[in-house]
Amino acid sequence: AQSVTQLDSQVPVFEEAPVELRCNYSSSVSVYLFWYVQYPNQGLQLLLKYLSGSTLVKGINGFEAEFNKSQTSFHLRKPSVHISDTAEYFCAVSNPSGTYKYIFGTGTRLKVLA
Amino acid sequence: EAQVTQNPRYLITVTGKKLTVTCSQNMNHEYMSWYRQDPGLGLRQIYYSMNVEVTDKGDVPEGYKVSRKEKRNFPLILESPSPNQTSLYFCASQDRGAGYEQYFGPGTRLTVT
Numbered sequence: 001a002q003s004v005t006q007l008d009s010q011v012p013v014f015e016e017a018p019v020e021l022r023c024n025y026s027s028s029v030s031v032y033l034f035w036y037v038q039y040p041n042q043g044l045q046l047l048l049k050y051l052s053g054s055t056l057v058k059g060i061n062g063f064e065a066e067f068n069k070s071q072t073s074f075h076l077r078k079p080s081v082h083i084s085d086t087a088e089y090f091c092a093v094s095n096p097s098g099t100y101k102y103i104f105g106t107g108t109r110l111k112v113l114a
Numbered sequence: 115e116a117q118v119t120q121n122p123r124y125l126i127t128v129t130g131k132k133l134t135v136t137c138s139q140n141m142n143h144e145y146m147s148w149y150r151q152d153p154g155l156g157l158r159q160i161y162y163s164m165n166v167e168v169t170d171k172g173d174v175p176e177g178y179k180v181s182r183k184e185k186r187n188f189p190l191i192l193e194s195p196s197p198n199q200t201s202l203y204f205c206a207s208q209d210r211g212a213g214y215e216q217y218f219g220p221g222t223r224l225t226v227t
Contacts, residue, residue, distance in 0.1 A: 032213050043204055043218035051213045090156060102216065106156035
């Protein structure tokens, strides 16, 4: 069975500082990995995804993530955050050879402080 | 514009009164899914559908029903709502293939008193 762990439920950070949101997964098979963002009172939208190839993935709004197979991690990073990045971030996995089922983490609430 | 729509956006109801939350997508996606979002628990899948007339249980299906009679629509039915079904509900659709992104609706906030 697959699972996703986001250890940090909340991350406060000052504007223009770097941030890393952590995601670890567990799976006995290969996975696809995703980061979604949820702005207040909105649905989720895709930030970036890893399917194969280069382990460093770049997404929208200056975010990037690195797939680390040995550590089963897919941490999300941004070198300089803005107030507008305040949102909840979800890591998710899916099985390339199985159903389309997604497993989501519990989310990390990023709060950018002025 | 490609989108997933849900109605209603907000609903307050009483225990036991049947309700339906509609979901519609205009992207011709085969795969659709319902999630509930609760604080500290993230998104949990309720039901999903691989295509018309093909549905299956997710992780938390108890107390919910779905149907997929048309490709674009995937309603969520609560036959006898209870207070523990108070939650934020999201519908999502996805193109064929596990590597494709899911497109989410705006959410339906349900309160059962």
